[in-house]
Amino acid sequence: MRIWDIICIFVAMTGIVYKSTGSWYTVKAENGITYECRIKGKFRIEGIKSTNPVSVGDKVDFKLEKTNDENDSERGVINTIHDRKNYIIRKSVNLSKQTHIIAANIDQVFLLVTLNNPPTFTTFIDRFLVTAEAYGIKAVLLFNKIDTYNEEELLEIKYLAALYRKIGYECVGISAKTGKNVDKVKAMMQGKVSMFSGHSGVGKSTLVNTIEPDLMLKTTAISEQHQQGQHTTTFAEMFDLSFDAKIIDTPGIKGFGVVDMEKEELGDYFPEFFQLKSKCKFNNCLHINEPKCAIKDALDVGEIAWSRYKSYLQIIEGEEEHYRKNNYTEE
Numbered sequence: 194m195r196i197w198d199i200i201c202i203f204v205a206m207t208g209i210v211y212k213s214t215g216s217w218y219t220v221k222a223e224n225g226i227t228y229e230c231r232i233k234g235k236f237r238i239e240g241i242k243s244t245n246p247v248s249v250g251d252k253v254d255f256k257l258e259k260t261n262d263e264n265d266s267e268r269g270v271i272n273t274i275h276d277r278k279n280y281i282i283r284k285s286v287n288l289s290k291q292t293h294i295i296a297a298n299i300d301q302v303f304l305l306v307t308l309n310n311p312p313t314f315t316t317f318i319d320r321f322l323v324t325a326e327a328y329g330i331k332a333v334l335l336f337n338k339i340d341t342y343n344e345e346e347l348l349e350i351k352y353l354a355a356l357y358r359k360i361g362y363e364c365v366g367i368s369a370k371t372g373k374n375v376d377k378v379k380a381m382m383q384g385k386v387s388m389f390s391g392h393s394g395v396g397k398s399t400l401v402n403t404i405e406p407d408l409m410l411k412t413t414a415i416s417e418q419h420q421q422g423q424h425t426t427t428f429a430e431m432f433d434l435s436f437d438a439k440i441i442d443t444p445g446i447k448g449f450g451v452v453d454m455e456k457e458e459l460g461d462y463f464p465e466f467f468q469l470k471s472k473c474k475f476n477n478c479l480h481i482n483e484p485k486c487a488i489k490d491a492l493d494v495g496e497i498a499w500s501r502y503k504s505y506l507q508i509i510e511g512e513e514e515h516y517r518k519n520n521y522t523e524e
C-alpha cells in the first residue's frame with residue numbers, strides 16, 4: 194500500500210459520480226483520480242422514494258477502503274451525498290411508487306429540433322420545456338440541420354426561434370454536419386454539465402461527434418454493452434470533454450421523463466404565463482374559462498403564442514385523462 198492510500202483511508206474525499214452499475218459507483222475525486230466505490234448502510238434522501246440512492250452527477254464524500262489486495266487499493270465507501278441542485282427521474286417499471294434517479298446536478302439540457310426530418314412539433318417542444326422547468330434545469334433549443342433548409346423553412350425556424358427567445362429560452366441554429374455554430378454550443382457548454390435530447394434522428398450523435406470526435410467510441414461501446422446487458426438497468430454516464438465541459442449520456446432513455454404535477458401548477462412552468470398570472474382575477478385561475486384572465490387577454494393581443502396556449506390546454510387535458518384513468522383503475 195502506498196503512503197498516499199494510507200493517508201486517504203483516514204481522510205474523507207469528495208468526488209463526482211460518473212457511472213453507476215447498481216452496486217458500484219465510479220467516482221472521480223477532486224484530485225482527478227477515479228475510484229470504484231460502494232455504499233455501506235442505508236441512505237435515505239427526504240422526499241424521494243428511489244430505487245437508487247446515488248446517481249450519476251451526484252457529489253459524494255467517500256473514504257478509501259483498506260484492502261489487502263494491492264490491485265484493490267483504489268476502492269472506496271460512499272458515506273455522504275451532497276444536496277442536489279436538481280435531478281431527473283424515471284418511474285420504476287414495477288408498480289411500486291418508486292422512482293429511479295437517472296442523473297443529478299445537470300446545468301443545462303439542449304433540445305435538438307428539426308422541422309421535418311424528423312418533424313418536431315411545438316407541442317413536443319413545449320412539453321419538454323415544461324419538464325425542464327419543473328426539474329429546474331435550464332433548457333436551450335438547438336435548431337439543427339440548418340444546412341438543409343430552403344428559404345421558406347428558414348423563415349419558419351426564425352419564427353420559432355423568435356417565439357422561444359421572447360419567452361426567455363436561448364435558441365441557436367446549427368448544423369451538426371457542417372459544424373455551423375457548433376462553436377457557440379461549445380462555448381455554452383464550457384464549465385458546465387450538459388445533456389442532449391430530442392427525437393430519434395435529429396442529430397444528437399452527430400453533434401456530439403462534431404463537438405468531440407474521440408468520445409463516440411466510448412458512447413457506442415456503452416450502448417452495445419447496454420443492449421447485451423440486463424435491459425432493466427438504466428445506464429447513464431458522465432464524460433469529461435477536452436474543453437472543460439461535461440456531458441451526461443443516457444443511452445436507452447427516450448425523452449426526458451415525466452413529472453407529476455397539479456393542474457394549478459402547470460401554468461408556472463410556462464414562464465410567460467407565470468409572469469402574468471398575478472393579473473388574473475382569480476388567483477387559482479387555470480386560464481381556461483375564467484373571466485378577466487390575463488393570459489387569455491395576452492393571447493388575444495398576440496402577446497402569448499397560440500401554439501403555447503394549445504400545448505398548455507393539451508397537457509391539462511392529458512392530466513385530467515390521466516387522473517380519471519387512475520381513479521378508474523384504482524376501483
Ligand SMILES: Nc1nc2c(ncn2[C@@H]2O[C@H](COP(=O)(O)OP(=O)(O)OP(=O)(O)O)[C@@H](O)[C@H]2O)c(=O)[nH]1
Binds near residue numbers: 341367368395399
Ligand atoms: N444535413 C444534415 N444532416 C444531419 C445533421 N445532423 C445530423 N444529420 C443526419 O441525420 C441523421 C441522424 O443523425 P443522428 O446523429 O444519428 O441522430 P440521433 O439524434 O443521434 O438519433 P438516435 O440515435 O436515433 O437518437 C444522420 O444521417 C446524420 O448524418 C445536420 O446538421 N445536417
Ligand SMILES: [Zn+2]
Binds near residue numbers: 470474478479480
Ligand atoms: Zn388566467
